[in-house]
Amino acid sequence: MRNFEAITNAIFGKLMNRKNYWETIYETKSIQEFSWYQAVPETSLDIMLELNLPLNAKIIDIGGGDSFLVDELLSRGYSNLTVLDISSAALHRAQQRLGKDAEKVQWICSDMVEFQPSERYDFWHDRAAFHFLTDPVEIHHYRQLTAAAVAPSGVMFVGTFSEIGPLKCSGIPIQQYSKESLAALFQEAFTPLRCFTTDHPTPFGTIQNFSCCVLQRNEL
Ligand SMILES: C[S@@+](CC[C@H](N)C(=O)[O-])C[C@H]1O[C@@H](n2cnc3c(N)ncnc32)[C@H](O)[C@@H]1O
Numbered sequence: 001m002r003n004f005e006a007i008t009n010a011i012f013g014k015l016m017n018r019k020n021y022w023e024t025i026y027e028t029k030s031i032q033e034f035s036w037y038q039a040v041p042e043t044s045l046d047i048m049l050e051l052n053l054p055l056n057a058k059i060i061d062i063g064g065g066d067s068f069l070v071d072e073l074l075s076r077g078y079s080n081l082t083v084l085d086i087s088s089a090a091l092h093r094a095q096q097r098l099g100k101d102a103e104k105v106q107w108i109c110s111d112m113v114e115f116q117p118s119e120r121y122d123f124w125h126d127r128a129a130f131h132f133l134t135d136p137v138e139i140h141h142y143r144q145l146t147a148a149a150v151a152p153s154g155v156m157f158v159g160t161f162s163e164i165g166p167l168k169c170s171g172i173p174i175q176q177y178s179k180e181s182l183a184a185l186f187q188e189a190f191t192p193l194r195c196f197t198t199d200h201p202t203p204f205g206t207i208q209n210f211s212c213c214v215l216q217r218n219e220l
Contacts, residue, residue, distance in 0.1 A: 015111050015113075018086060019087070021172070022086050022087040022090065023087050023088065025087070026065070026066070026090040031066060031093075032203050033203070034203070035169065035170070036128050036169070036200070036202075036208075038068065040068065041069045041072065041127070043198055043212065044157060045072055047194075048073075048123065051155055051214075053122065055076075055077045055078055055079055056079055056080055057078070057122040058082075058119065058120070058121045058122045059073065059078060059082070059122065060082040060083075060123070060124055060125065061081075061082070061084070061125045062084050062112055062125065062130070063084070063112065063126060063127075063132075064083035064084065064085055064090075064125075065085050065090040065094070066091075067094070070083050071097070074104060074105070082106040083105060084108040084110055084112065085108075085109065086109070086112070088109045091107045094107075095107065112130075113133070113138050113142065117145075120148075120149060120150065121149055122151050123155050124146060124150050124155070124156040125156075125157050126156070126157065126158045126159065127159040127210075128160065128169060128210075130142060130158055130160060131175050131176070134173060134174065134175045139175070143186060146186065146189070147188070147189035147190075150190075152217055152218070152219045153216060153217060155215065156190060156214075156215045156217070157214050158182060158212070159210045159211070159212040159213075160174070160175070160182060160210065160211055161176050161209070162178060162197050162210055163176045163177070164209050165208050166208055176211075178211055179211040182195065182212075182213045189217060190215035191215065191218060192213055192214070193215065193216050195212065195214070197209055197210060197211055197212070198212060
C-alpha cells in the first residue's frame, strides 16, 4: 500500500512539475523567444491542403501552445477546432490574440497523458509536443490515446526532433525519432501516408531538424 501511494505521489508530482514549468515559460517569454516559433506553420498547412480536409473536419492541435495554426485555420473557414495544451497561460495568449474569434474554438487545458477525449477527431496535429514524452509508459499511453481518438480513416500528423536534431527543447530532454521509427511506433493502428524530414529555422538563426509523419488511422 505504501508503495502504491509512493508511486501515485511520484506521478502526480511529475505532472505538476511539468505543468508549472510550461506555465512559467509562457508567463515570462515572448513568442519570438521560442525556438519553435513559426509566423506561418507552412508544413502543417500544406499537409492539410494536400489532404483536402472538409471545413467541418474535427481538428485537434495537441500541445498547440500559442501557435498561429489555429488563426490560419479559422481564416480558411475551418469551424471545428480544438487546441489542447498543458499550459493555461499559453491558451490564454492565443485567446487574447484571437479576440472574439477565440469563441469559435474549443480550448482544453490538460496534460496530454491525462486527456480523455469524448469524441473522435478527423485530424490530430502534434508538432513538437509528443517528443516530450520520454517515459515508455507514457509513450505507450499516447499510442493508445491516438488509436482511440483518431476516427477511422482519420489522419494524424506528428512532428518530433529527428535523430540529428536537438536533444532538448526549451531545456527539457526530448525523445528523438527518425521518420522510420516514428512510423514504426504507430504502425499497429496507423498506415503511413507520407514521412519526411524538414529543417525548421529558429528565430535565433539556428536549424532544428524534424521527423514528420502523416499517418492514416486504419479502419476498425
Ligand atoms: C515546443 S512547443 C510547440 C508548440 C506548438 N505545437 C508549435 O508547434 O508552435 C510544445 C508545446 O507542448 C506543450 N506541452 C508540453 N508537454 C505537454 C503535455 N504533457 N501535455 C500537453 N501539452 C504539453 C507546451 O506547453 C508547449 O505549448
